[in-house]
Each structure stands twice: as structure tokens, then as C-alpha cells.
Amino acid sequence: xxxxxxxxxxxxxxxxxxxxxxxxxxxxxxxxxxxxxxxxxxxxxxxxxxxxxxxxxxxxxxxxxxxxxxxxxxxxxxxxxxxxxxxxxxxxxxxxxxxxxxxxxxxxxxxxxxxxxxxxxxxxxxxxxxxxxxxxxxxxxxxxxxxxxxxxxxxxxxxxxxxxxxxxxxxxxxxxxxxxxxxxxxxxxxxxxxxxxxxxxxxxxxxxxxxxxxxxxxxxxx
Numbered sequence: 001x002x003x004x005x006x007x008x009x010x011x012x013x014x015x016x017x018x019x020x021x022x023x024x025x026x027x028x029x030x031x032x033x034x035x036x037x038x039x040x041x042x043x044x045x046x047x048x049x050x051x052x053x054x055x056x057x058x059x060x061x062x063x064x065x066x067x068x069x070x071x072x073x074x075x076x077x078x079x080x081x082x083x084x085x086x087x088x089x090x091x092x093x094x095x096x097x098x099x100x101x102x103x104x105x106x107x108x109x110x111x112x113x114x115x116x117x118x119x120x121x122x123x124x125x126x127x128x129x130x131x132x133x134x135x136x137x138x139x140x141x142x143x144x145x146x147x148x149x150x151x152x153x154x155x156x157x158x159x160x161x162x163x164x165x166x167x168x169x170x171x172x173x174x175x176x177x178x179x180x181x182x183x184x185x186x187x188x189x190x191x192x193x194x195x196x197x198x199x200x201x202x203x204x205x206x207x208x209x210x211x212x213x214x215x216x217x218x219x220x221x222x
Contacts, residue, residue: 020214021153139212
């Protein structure tokens with residue numbers, strides 16, 4: 001550790017006087033002790049918290065479902081409106097489940113201890129859903145979890161500017177409008193269009209903004 005600090009001293013440029021994002025106190029004795037005991041208990045029982053045998057099977061069936069319904073929609077029922085719509089519903093369902101399972105697991109490095117597996121699962125998520133796993137990693141893992149529901153820090157609760165009414169109200173800092181009485185009716189319908197917004201937003205974040213809310217990142221360093 002001493003050698004590490006000696007190396008870091010060569011790159012010292014100054015001290016931070018302010019922070020863009022909230023800074024929390026270090027974890028206390030309880031979470032450190034709990035984490036240590038759980039790790040020791042897993043070792044005693046011979047358990048691997050990242051054992052992916054059953055997880056891989058789930059990924060296989062999800063991926064097979066995506067390919068199956070894509071085939072039905074694109075080829076088998078391409079000339080049948082009812083069949084095409086039914087297949088598109090199945091494709092949407094399996095794509096959504098794949099995103100919530102595969103993409104989410106990859107962003108938390110929960111599938112084995114091999115980075116290439118995380119990358120491969122995330123790549124499949126990119127291909128199947130047409131969204132960026134890189135943007136998702138930054139938004140969810142680096143942004144949402146450290147700053148869960150913290151206004152102006154959690155990318156998941158970014159809304160329109162303070163002087164611009166948002167389509168829905170999800171936090172106390174937003175100005176109240178009478179239409180929010182009915183948001184439980186119209187917002188679920190609008191969320192069906194969220195997929196189009198995300199695809200455009202990912203490209204803008206990756207190529208132009210290089211930030212998501214206050215969260216800065218470079219797309220070319222990974």
C-alpha cells in the first residue's frame with residue numbers, strides 16, 4: 001500500500017474543492033463485517049455466488065425465444081397480419097425479459113467471474129434490443145445504484161428542466177400540475193413508446209453529449 005501511494009504522489013495535481021455528485025461517508029463496521037461473514041460462510045459451504053449454470057440455461061431459453069418469434073414475424077407470418085402481430089407481441093415480451101435479466105445481470109457482473117462473459121451477454125442485449133449496454137452500465141450501475149433516487153444525481157429520475165413541465169411527476173421537486181391526477185392512466189401507455197426514445201437517446205449520449213445527467217463518461221475508453 002505504501003508503494004501505491006508513492007506512485008500516486010507523482011500524479012498529484014491538487015485537491016477537490018467541490019463535487020458534482022454527492023459524496024457519502026465510508027461504510028461503517030456493520031456492512032463490512034456482514035460482507036466478510038457472508039463471504040466466509042459461502043466458502044465454508046463450498047458455494048459460489050456467481051455460479052452461472054442455471055443462469056446460462058435461462059439465457060439460452062430467452063435467446064431462443066427471441067430468435068423464434070423474430071423468425072415467425074419476419075418469415076413465417078410476414079403475409080399474415082394477425083400472425084405477425086401475435087409474433088411481434090411474443091418478440092417484444094422476450095426482448096423485454098432478456099433486457100431485464102441478461103442486460104441487468106451483465107451490468108452487475110453477476111454472471112460468472114469472467115469479464116468476457118459479461119461483455120458477451122451485454123453484446124447480445126445490444127443486438128437483440130438495439131440499445132447500448134455501455135450507456136446502460138453507466139446509467140444503472142455507476143449512476144442509479146450509488147445515487148438511488150437522489151435528485152439531480154440519479155440518471156433514472158431525470159426529468160425536464162425546472163421551468164418545463166414534464167409529462168409525468170415522479171419526485172417532490174417537480175412543480176405540481178392538475179394533469180398529474182391522471183398520470184396513472186396515460187403514463188403506462190406512453191411508456192410503450194419509451195423504446196424509441198431510448199434508442200435515439202443512446203446515440204446522442206454516446207456520440208455527442210458524453211454525459212447522462214451529471215454523469216460524465218467517454219464511450220471510447222472501454
